[in-house]
Amino acid sequence: MVVAGGLIVYAGLQQVSAFSAPEQDIGRALLDSVGYMVIAIAVFEVAKYILEEEVIDPTQMRNAGQARRSITKFVSTISIAVFLEALVAVFQTSKGADMSMMLYPTLLLFGGVAMVVGLGVYQRLSTAAEGEVRSSPQAAAEEQAELDKF
Structure with a gap:
C-alpha cells in the first residue's frame, strides 16, 4: 500500500513538473501520470486483497x-x-x-x-x-x- 501511495505521489509530482517546464510535452506527461495512477490502483487492490484475505481473517x-x-x-x-x-x-x-x-x-x-x-x-x-x-x-x-x- 505504501508503494501505491508512492506511485500516486510520483504521478502528482510529474504533473506539477510538466506544467512548470514549458518545453515539456504536457499531454505525454499527463498520460504517463495516468499510467502510474492505474498501476498504483492495481497495486493497492492487490495489497488490500492480501491484507483482507490472508492477514485479517484467513479463515473467512x-x-x-x-x-x-x-x-x-x-x-x-x-x-x-x-x-x-x-x-x-x-x-x-x-x-x-x-x-x-x-x-x-x-x-x-x-x-x-x-x-x-x-x-x-x-x-x-x-x-x-x-x-x-x-x-x-x-x-x-x-x-x-x-x-x-x-
Missing part, C-alpha cells in the same frame, strides 16, 4: 461461494487496470510515428479480454460445482451440523 473463505466472490472482485479489479493501461498505451503509441509500436497495446488489450473470458469460465464452472455440492447429501448434513452449533 469457508465455502466456495465466498472464495468465488473474493476472486471475482480481485480479478475484475486487475482486468480493469489492464484495460486502462492498454488504453493509455494506445493513446501514447498513436502520438508517435512508428505504428509498429501498436503491438504492445494490442497484446495488452487481448490479455485483458482473455482475463475477462477466463473469469467468465471460472464463474460458470465454480457456480456449477457449488450447485453439485449443495445438492449432495453429505453437504446437507454438514450444513445442518454447522447450524446446530449455534
Whole structure:
C-alpha cells in the first residue's frame, strides 16, 4: 500500500513538473501520470486483497461461494487496470510515428479480454460445482451440523 501511495505521489509530482517546464510535452506527461495512477490502483487492490484475505481473517473463505466472490472482485479489479493501461498505451503509441509500436497495446488489450473470458469460465464452472455440492447429501448434513452449533 505504501508503494501505491508512492506511485500516486510520483504521478502528482510529474504533473506539477510538466506544467512548470514549458518545453515539456504536457499531454505525454499527463498520460504517463495516468499510467502510474492505474498501476498504483492495481497495486493497492492487490495489497488490500492480501491484507483482507490472508492477514485479517484467513479463515473467512469457508465455502466456495465466498472464495468465488473474493476472486471475482480481485480479478475484475486487475482486468480493469489492464484495460486502462492498454488504453493509455494506445493513446501514447498513436502520438508517435512508428505504428509498429501498436503491438504492445494490442497484446495488452487481448490479455485483458482473455482475463475477462477466463473469469467468465471460472464463474460458470465454480457456480456449477457449488450447485453439485449443495445438492449432495453429505453437504446437507454438514450444513445442518454447522447450524446446530449455534
